[in-house]
Amino acid sequence: MRFRGLRSGWTPAVLVGCGALAVFLWCGVSARDLAVFAAYLGAGVLIPGTLLWRALTGGGRSLAEELAAGLALGYAVEVLAYVPARAVGAPLLALAAPVTVLCAFTCVPRLRRHWWTRHATGRHSSGAFLSRRHPSPPPPSGRHSSEPSVSGPSVSEPPLSGPPESGPPESGPPVSGPSASESSASGRHPSGSPSAGALASEPPASGRHASERVAERVSGRRQASRAVAGRRRGQGGGQGVRERVPGWCAWVLAGIVAYLVGWSALFLYQVPVPAAYVDMPYHLALVGEAKHHFPLTMPSVLGEKLSYHWFVYAEMAATSWVTGIEPLTLVYRLSTLPMAAATVVLVAAIGRRLGGRWGAGVAAAGVAYFLFGPELFLFGPEQVEDVSFPTRSMFTVWASPTQTFGVLLFAPVVLLLVGEFGRRWAALAVLLPVLAGAKATYLPMLLAALLLVLAVRAVPVRAGDRRGAARTADGGRRAAGRSVGGRRWGVGRAVDSGRRGAGRTAGGVVWGVVRRWRRGPWAGVAGWTVGCLLFAQVVLFGQGAQGTVVSPFATMRGLWARVVGLSDPAVVPVGAAAVLTGVQLFCLACVWGGVAGLGRRVLEPAVLLVVGVGVAGIGASVLLGHPADSQLYFLEAARPYLSIAAVCGVLAASRLSWTRLACLAGAGAAAALVAGLLTTLVPDGTSFPGGRLGLVVAPYAVLAVAAVLVWRRGHVLAVVAVLAGYAVPTSVREVAGHVLPDGEKRERLIPPGARAAGRWLRAHSAPGDVVATDLHCRHDGWQVCDSRHFWVSGFSERRVLVEGWAYAESTLSRAGLFAGSYLAVPFADQKRLAANDAVFRAPTAENVRRLADEYGVVWLFTGMNPRLEEFARLRFRNATTSIYQIP
DSSP: OTTTGGGSSHHHHHHHHHHHHHHHHHTTOOHHHHHHHHHHIIIIIIHHHHHHHHHHHOOOSSHHHHHHHHHHHHHHHHHHHHHHHHHTTOGGGGGHHHHHHHHHHHHOHHHHGGGEEOOTTSOOOSSOSEEOOOOOOOOOTTSOTTSOOOOOOOOOOOOTTOOTTOOOGGGSSOOOOOOHHHHHHTTBOTTSSBOHHHHHTSOOOSSHHHHHHHHHHHHHHHHHHHHHHHHHTTOOTTOSOOOOOOHHHHHHHHHHHHHHHHHHIIIIITSOGGGSOTTHHHHHHHHHHHHHOSSOBOTTBTTOBOOSOOHHHHHHHHHHHHHOOOHHHIIIIITHHHHHHHHHHHHHHHHHHHHSSHHHHHHHHHHHHHOOOOOOBTTOOGGGTTBOOOOOOSOOTTTOHHHHHHHHHHHHHHHHHHSOOSOOHHHHHHHHHHHHHHOTTHHHHHHHHHHHHHHHHHSOOOHHHHHHHHHHHHTTSSOTTSOHHHHHHHHHHHHHHHHHHTOSSHHHHHHHHHHHHHSSSHHHHHHHHHHHHHHIIIIISTTOOTTOEEOTTHHHHHHHHHHHTOSOGGGSOHHHHHHHHHHHHHHHHHHHGGGGGOGGGGGSHHHHHHHHHHHHHHHHHHHEEOTTOTTHHHHHHHHHHHHHHHHHHHHHSOOOOHHHHHHHHHHHHHHHHHHHHHHTTOSOGGGSTTHHHHHHHHHHHHHHHHHHHHHHHSOHHHHHHHHHHHHHHHHHHHHHHTTSOOOOOOOOOSOTTHHHHHHHHHHTSOTTOEEEESOOOSOTTSSSOOOOOOHHHHHHOSEESBSOOTTOHHHHHHHOSSSSOGGGOOOSOHHHHHHHHHHHHSOOHHHHHHHHHHHOEEEEEESSOGGGGGTSEEEEEOSSOEEEEOO
C-alpha cells in the first residue's frame, strides 16, 4: 500500500505537469498566463474534444488514449471554428464551439453519459472528468440474489491487428465460418467460446460449488461477449471495456515528456528572444497575420500569397484572442508542449493497438524519439568529417510548429484506422481537412499507404492463407478444434466467394475486387483523402509547391557536393548518389530493422497501413528535393510509424532470449565504435581505394556484411539486434547532447529595443496599417543578403511592404534545386524594393508620398535616420529603433 501511488498513471503525469509549470515560471512566463492557458486548454480544447471523441468514435481503450486523441480533435474543432469567425471579423466567436459542446453534453440526456468512463470490472476509472462505478452484473439465472455475485474476467477487446493471440476480424481477409445457428447447435458461441448450452450439457459436477463454478463461467463469458459487442457497436461514454495504462508504462511515457521539457528549456525557453532559433520570428509573424487578417498573406511581403500550411498559427491566434496571452509567449513558450505530450501518448496507444500490449507502445515511443542511425565520421578524417546520413529526429517541437501540429493530428487518424472503433467517419471528417492545412506532408503519405492496402486487398487470397490470416486476426477464437464439417463449410464459402468474385469474366474480376475493397474503411478514407488533398492544393496553397520538385537522390547529391567541394550538386554522378542512398537506407535499417520480422503480419491491413506510411515517407525523402532540404520532413513524419512497425515485427518474430539479444546489440555497438575509430586512422581520403566515396562507404559496408553473416547463421531477431546495436553509440551521444548545455554563444541578431518598438507600433496602429522598413538582411556585412528577417512584422503584428522574402513562394519557386542557396535569390519585385529603400536612403517628399499613395504605407520602421524627420513625423525612438508616421 505504501507504493500504491507510484503505480497510478496520474502520479507521473502530475509530476511532469508540475515540473513543466516550474520550468515556465523559471523562464519568465507569468503565473497569470499559465493559469489562463491551462484553463482554456482544459475547458476549451481538451474536455470538449474528449467528449466529442467518445461520442463520435465510441471511446478508446484507456483514459490516456481518449484524452490525447480528444486534445487533437479539440484542436481541429478550434481551428474549424476560428477560421470562419476570423473571416467575419469576430474572432471571439470561436468560443461558440466549445461552449456549445459543453452545454450539449451537459443538457442532452443521451450525451450526458459521455462525461463518465467505467471499467467492466466495476472499479473506478483511473481519472476521468468524473468517475462512476459500473454497477455489478446481475447474478446468473438459478442463483439466489443473496449469494455472492462473481463477475467474469476483465476482458479487453483485441486490437484490430494484434499478434497471434489477439486481433479483430477487420484486420485481415474476411473469414468464412459457420453461422450463429450452427454454432449454437454445436454448443459453441458465434465468437468461438462455448455457449451456455454447451456448458449446461457438461457432465454434472459433484457438490454445490461445482455448479456455481459453471454458472460463474457462463456469467463471465456473457459479460465478455456483451462488452465486446458493445465496443463494436460503438457504444461510447464508457459503455465498453476500459483498461488502465500500467504504472511503469505511465512513468516511461512521462519520462519522455519530461525529457522534451528539459531539452526545450535548455535550447529555447531560457534562451533570450533576440538569440532564439532563426525561424521563430517567422512563426510569430504568421500568428500575428492569422490573428488580424483573413485570408492570410505573407506578412513580411505585402500581397504575397501564403502557400504554406498555416492552421497551427490559426490555433495560436485563437488562443491569444480568448486568453489575452501575447503571441510571443505562445510561440516561444506554451503552445507546442501540450501537442508534443499528446503525441507521445498517441504513438504509444497505436503501438499498444498493433502490438497487443502497452509495452509495445512504450517501446515504439522510445524508438521514435531516442534511436538514431549510426554516424561513423564524427572525428575525421578531415575530408569527410561530419558526414552523416539523415534519419531525422522528433526534436522539432518548437522549431517547426507545423510539424508538431501535423504529427499530433495525424496520429488519431491512424488510430481510427487501425483500431476497432464502432464509428469513425464523423471524426475523420473533422480531422482530415484540418490535417490538410496543418502539414502538407501527411495526406500524401496517408493516401500512398491506403492505396497500398487497397492493392493488397485486391489480390485474391488462397483458402489456406485466408484461414491462417483468420486465426491470426481472431486470436484463436476459431481454433483448430472446429469440426471437419465446419472447416469444410468455412473453406467452401471462401473458395466459392472467390470463384464468384473472380469468375471467368472481366466483370467478375472487377466485382471481386470491389467486394474486397468494401470490407473495411480503406476505399472510403482514400476517396476522402483525395478530396482533402485537392482542397489543400487548390484553395489553401494556391497550387504553390514552396520549391519542392521531383529530383531522385537530391539529398545525397547535396551531401556529396559538400564533401567534395562542388558548387553544383547537379554534376554529382548518379551512381555515386545511388550508392550513398544505399548507405542511408542501411542507416534506416539500423533503426527500423525490426520491420523484417513482421512476416505474414505485414498482410494485415492495419499493419500494412503503418508500413505503407513509413515506406511513403522514405520514398518521398529519396525522390523529392527542396532548396532547404525540407523533403526530409517526410522522413520525420514517418518515424513514429516505422518505429511501431519495427516493434511489432520484433514481437511477431520467434523468440530469442533477452540475454542473447542484449549481447548481440552490445556486440553491434562495439563494432560501430571500432569502425568509427578506425576511420580516424586514415590520413587522407584521396589515397583510400575508391577515393573519398570508398572511404565513406567502406565502414558501413563492413557493418552491413557482418549483419548479413549473422543473418545467415542466426535468426532475424539476431540481425535486428546487431543493427540496433550499430545505432546505439550515436543515439547515446544525441540523447545526451539534447539535454546537456552546449556552451555555444548564441548570436543576438535582433537589436535590444526591437521588441519594445514593435509593441509600441502594435498599440498605436490599426491592424490594416502597412509598414515600410529598410531592414531586410540578418547580416548587413555578408556578401549575400540572408533575407530571413521577420521580426518587424513579428513584433508589430502588422503587414510590411518588404521585409524578408526568403520563404516567399515567389522566392522558392525561382531558387532552383541546385542553383545555389535560396538565400541568395533576390526579391522578385525589384521595382517595389527600389521604391521602398529610396525612402530611407535618400528621402524626399516625392518618394515618401509615392510610397503612401501607391502602396498604402502609413508607418516607417528603421534605425537612426534623422533625415526622415523632414518628411514624416517621428512617433517613437529608443537606442536602436525609430518609427515615423507619414502624414
